[in-house]
Amino acid sequence: MSRDRDLRPAILLMGPTATGKSALALDLAERFDGEIVTVDSAQVYRGMDIGTAKPDAATRALRPHHLLDLVDPTESYSAARFVHDALATIDRIRGRGRVPIVAGGTMLYFKALTEGLSDLPGADPLVRAQIDDEARVRGWPALHGELARVDPPTAARLQPTDAQRIQRAIEVFRVTGSPLSALQGRRVAGSLGDSVSLALVPRDRAKLHEAIARRFDAMLAEGLVDELEALRERYPLAAGLPSMRAVGYRQAWRYLDGDIDSAALRATGIAATRQLAKRQITWLRTTAGTFFDPFDPAVAHAALSEAARALLR
Secondary structure (H helix, E strand, C coil), X not given: CCCCHHHCCEEEEECCCCCCHHHHHHHHHHHCCXXXXXXXXXXXXXXXXXXXXXXXXXXXXXXXXXXXXXECCCCCCCHHHHHHHHHHHHHHHHHCCCEEEEEECCHHHHHHHHHCEECCCCCCHXXXXXXXXHHHHHCHHHHHHHHHHHCHHHHHCCCCCCHHHHHHHHHHHHHHCCCXXXXXXXXXXXXXXXXXXXXXXXXXXXXXXXXHHHHHHHHHHHCXXXXXXXXXXXXXXXXXXXXXXXXXXXHHHHHXXXXXXXXXXXXXXXXXXXXXXXXXXXXXXXXXXXXXXCCCCCHHHHHHHXXXXXXXX
């Protein structure tokens, strides 16, 4: 006997970049009368379309897509805001009697959605400004040294030049008096409700690398560099902004600044995408759920069948 329509589980579709998540999410949404909730920390930015492989207008017209184009690339978007936005969206989808298809590759967002958020303080603009002032005088490596004294575990996993994360860790310590590493284990649960997890994990890494290269080449051909150039003319962007640290945009920025040539743009962009995919796969292997090989011709049928079993339990 099927569940009440508004209590049907959300389908969580996770996978590394370039594994066909968007197409499979659309298949699931069409099969189960669903709406797609995007889990992508770069697709939230307006104007960042080519480099994020954002669904185009024709695709979005087939089924509703949510959590795209939420903020300008000069702004930040956090895991906490994602959880708030995603839960509200999922509730509305269920209220319409439809199935939420929660799909993407930002594993931090999936972790926050399914396990809850760390019980950490919000951003403190005054403390952040103070830390930025100190960094301009002393440099981020010096602040990394300070972090090593008050929070050795966090400092050990950060590079001395990782300004954003060093700033956040010092901010947390100064606001709470406790190290970030001690607070991260305390989690505040959300209210996702029932869900079924489907994970795309390639068996053949060479096929994934080929897919990554094809996709990055397609982005370059479609105008990734021109897109970034237009964004830099439209917004007061800086290389250190979260949006501009996204894979592809980071390398295109260096190209536009004359630091690398077109061959290096392609090589470093593909290499960075491979590293991203490796981290995504590592995280996926630690999660519960049903795994599928995205390069198996039968993957769509298998995923649809697994989702149907979960929805009809």
